[in-house]
Amino acid sequence: MTKQFALEFPRNEHGWVKFPSDVGLRKELFFPDEVGKHPAKLNLHLQLAMIDYVSEPGQVLLDPTSGTGSLLVGALKGRRVILLEIEEGYHKLQQQAMHNLHEVDPTTQNMVTLIHGDCRFVLPIICDHIMFSPPYAGAMNIKKVRTKREDAPDKFLVEMDRQMLEYSKSQRNLSKLSTFLYGKAMEKIYKLCFESLRPGGTLTIVIKDRIESGERLYLSKWVSKVCHRIGFEDYAWFKWECMGNAFTKIARSQGKETVDDEDIIIYRRPL
Template sequence: MSPKPLNNRLNDLTPKEWLKFQKSWFIHNPPRRQKGVLQHPAKFPETLAQEFIEFFTRKGQVVLDPMAGTGSALIGALRSGRHSFGVELNPTYAQIAREVIAQERQRLGENANHLRAEVITGNAVHLPAIIEQHGIPLIDYVLTSPPYWDMLHARGAETQRKRRQTVGLDVFYSQDPEDLGNIADYGLFLKKLCGIYASLKPYLRPGTYLTIIVKNVKKGGKIYPLAWDLARQLGEIYTLKDEKLWLQDNQPLAPYGLGSAWVSNTFHHYCLQFRNE
């Protein structure tokens, strides 16, 4: 007697593919970044975005990234056969995202002709107005990675800043005072960030998942548990379902605090899974 076929209401994966994604940690070493998207100082990989989108949605559904950067989530959605929308504060990154999406459409050909993949230049603080003005349909999945507070301004980021400045790349998201990455007060940053995600609730289908990729932050000799604080506060709006750890094993080690104090090389991110219940 053949086994009963899986009644899969969440995605289009096989049982074997489903099981593989269930591991609570993963190592993802992406291919080299394209020239245009290198301008962004903290981009997450399109290949990673595609894996999450293919687990949490089915073909033809709608994906939103409210802090789209150079369009990683939208590229992942296109490759997966999903509609996608992204909101980006920085006009330069928004334009790069549009150009990268146009190139990806050309590469995919007729397979992507029916898919919407739209980048909107705007402030995520105003998401409800943006969603209504642009006719964004009910959202089936949210995938995003916010600024890790003002980490790009921290002393520990000096080496990376010098390296990027040498080749003419951005070292901060922007100089815009509305940019969350420029807020110096941790409590205010966290409040605004949670407010943005909470404002999405009326526009999400029941059962929609939200994946937020984030990291705890070291600053001034102490750790600010951004991932844990976000999980706790946003867990009052949505149900915190789980976490996956994205581990990076291809980063060079630096001798922080050598001979005097414990300072880790932090090569993991928290992929927090919330559900609209």
């Protein structure tokens, strides 16, 4: 392997990559303002590093649960991009972003495909590389907007609840499933990813462990077991220093255990 991952960025004492905030970069690009308010979008510096590491210009990149559409930056690097999204709200944001992208760089015309639908019904789609950050079980299973809380005086939680309700209307949204049903659904998606990839193609998964009942759940271990069973082989594994969003900061201020790293796991479909 000749490429180095995110070589231009520093590492901390654990060897985790330290990507800077992408707020300024996102504002400079083509994304609608509403995208900047979303709490769980992928860091664009990380996204670009992933694209550079696994792919080459002219190749096809796919995100099966694409949310706000961070992978669109791949078109600026000469990659063809396919985004699948189940939620109409996110799909509309992606349409706005694609329109802006074409205005910023007309050479990206015909390089982006947006599909509004459940990836479990749309895949397989032949592509060279797949990269995504899977949703979490139960993360969007919210019924109402909560009121202002003492531990979040800036109304952050109220705004996050509003966004969750707005962008999780589909009953088939993976984030609404129980842990058991979510696991079954994700196994199916990883299998469809395997079927979509050309031999030698890669699957890049960005995933963060969770804290439940004071215990750390190593989600990456489950992902690794499932992907190996399907037939993927290991390609690379990195971590980046991800101190989290406002939810994590609130927990940290309360003295609770937090997860401060995020896994970047890359598998390959054998040749």
